[in-house]
Amino acid sequence: MEGDGEYVRSALYDAVERRDLALARALVEHGATPDADAFYHACEQADTGFLDLLHRPGFERMVLHKLDFEDAGGLAWFLERGVDVDEVCALHHAIARGRGVRVLSMLLAAGADVNRPWDRWDTGRRPLALAARCGHLAAYDLLAAHGATAALDPVDEAVLAVARGESVRLPAAPPPALGIPEDTGYGWILGQFALLGRTDVVRALLDAGLPVDTRGWSGFTPLEQAAMHGRAEVVRLLIDRGADLSDHAFADDGPTPLDCAVWGATHNRADDGDYPATVAALARAGAPTSFTPPTGHPALDTALTTAPPP
Numbered sequence: 001m002e003g004d005g006e007y008v009r010s011a012l013y014d015a016v017e018r019r020d021l022a023l024a025r026a027l028v029e030h031g032a033t034p035d036a037d038a039f040y041h042a043c044e045q046a047d048t049g050f051l052d053l054l055h056r057p058g059f060e061r062m063v064l065h066k067l068d069f070e071d072a073g074g075l076a077w078f079l080e081r082g083v084d085v086d087e088v089c090a091l092h093h094a095i096a097r098g099r100g101v102r103v104l105s106m107l108l109a110a111g112a113d114v115n116r117p118w119d120r121w122d123t124g125r126r127p128l129a130l131a132a133r134c135g136h137l138a139a140y141d142l143l144a145a146h147g148a149t150a151a152l153d154p155v156d157e158a159v160l161a162v163a164r165g166e167s168v169r170l171p172a173a174p175p176p177a178l179g180i181p182e183d184t185g186y187g188w189i190l191g192q193f194a195l196l197g198r199t200d201v202v203r204a205l206l207d208a209g210l211p212v213d214t215r216g217w218s219g220f221t222p223l224e225q226a227a228m229h230g231r232a233e234v235v236r237l238l239i240d241r242g243a244d245l246s247d248h249a250f251a252d253d254g255p256t257p258l259d260c261a262v263w264g265a266t267h268n269r270a271d272d273g274d275y276p277a278t279v280a281a282l283a284r285a286g287a288p289t290s291f292t293p294p295t296g297h298p299a300l301d302t303a304l305t306t307a308p309p310p
Contacts, residue, residue: 012038012054021049028053040065046267048077055081067094068179069268070229072102085112092118095130095139096177097217098195102271104139114148121177126150132160133176135189136196159189165200168208179217191216194226197272199233212241219250223257227282228264230273235261236281245287258282258289262304265297276303283307 012032015024028034034054042050043065051074063078067090085091091112094104108114118125125133129150131140140160152160154171161167170186180188190210193201202222206212213221223243226234235257239245248254255263261282265275276299283289284307293301 010035010038013041016041016045016050016054019045019047021047021053024050024053036062043074044069044267046071046074046269048074051077061088063090064088064093067099067103068097070100070103070264070270071268072106072271075103075106079106079110085110086116089116089118089120091116091127092121092125092130093177095127095136096121096134098134098136098192099139100270100272101138101142104142108142108146114143114146115150125176129153129156130176132156132163135159135163135192135198135201137163137198138196159186162189162201162205163193163198165204168204170205170210181215181219187211187214188216190214191220191222191225194222194231194234194238195229197226197229197231197234197270199231199237202234203237206237206241212238212243213247219254220260221247221249221257223247224249224255224260227257227261227278228268229270230261230264230275230278231270232274232277232281235278239281239285245282245285256288256290258287259291262289262291262295262297262300265295265300276300279303280307 011027012024012034015027016038034056036059039054039059040062042054043062060078060081060083063083066074066078085107091107094107115126128140128143128148129152131143132152133156155173158169158171162170172184173186174184175182175188187210190202190205215221216225221244223235223238226238245257248256261275261278279300280303283303293304295301
């Protein structure tokens, strides 16, 4: 709500941000009304108990925010409630955000149309062309195997060549989706390849002169995106190349790379991510974090407590 032009967060929103489900339940029991803002931020948590508590008819359209994160269990919650994945173009959103094959396959199993034109952002673009333009080779191959077709333009072809290791020449083009820095240099895609675990492509682009801390989605650096997805090999490469270990993503008090790794182990858990090795690499390099054990993951606690002091 707003008063005198100043935004005021609800108590439920604060409970969600504190990850305090018991407090959120108590607030609802005492008359607090679940609001869209609180539910939106509940989509950032792995605990679907928040979604159960705060859901109201129509809120299921916020599945797109859940798809900002690698959370198959959270997506399943929305699918079980009958969200129309085509109505919101969920497949397009998942591709643009670099979601893994498991999440993409869940959307396909829920009936997502592999040839549906996008009705927003890049209007008319089909999923296969979007996968090419986003450098998401695994998504491209998966969609093609499910009968997806699309005419690729020169930008799509150029990015696909980079994803296939055939080129390091990025196109001059605007980003394909909202939430990505609006410049035509296409450097944002370094973070996309980092979160996808494409060490070979990340190395090639760095060798070609792309700055190691080029920001991508929501202001995250490639190191932060790789850390959040448990891409230990990419993280070690970026550390070796001088990536900023103390950067705060998207705000002065935003998460550091090590924060991203610890948080991601619970709330953004890639199936093939190696979070203990990722945390260990960052901790050994002296990366700061706001997390202290216990984190809920004994292997991460060990990595945090056995790292030498910076």
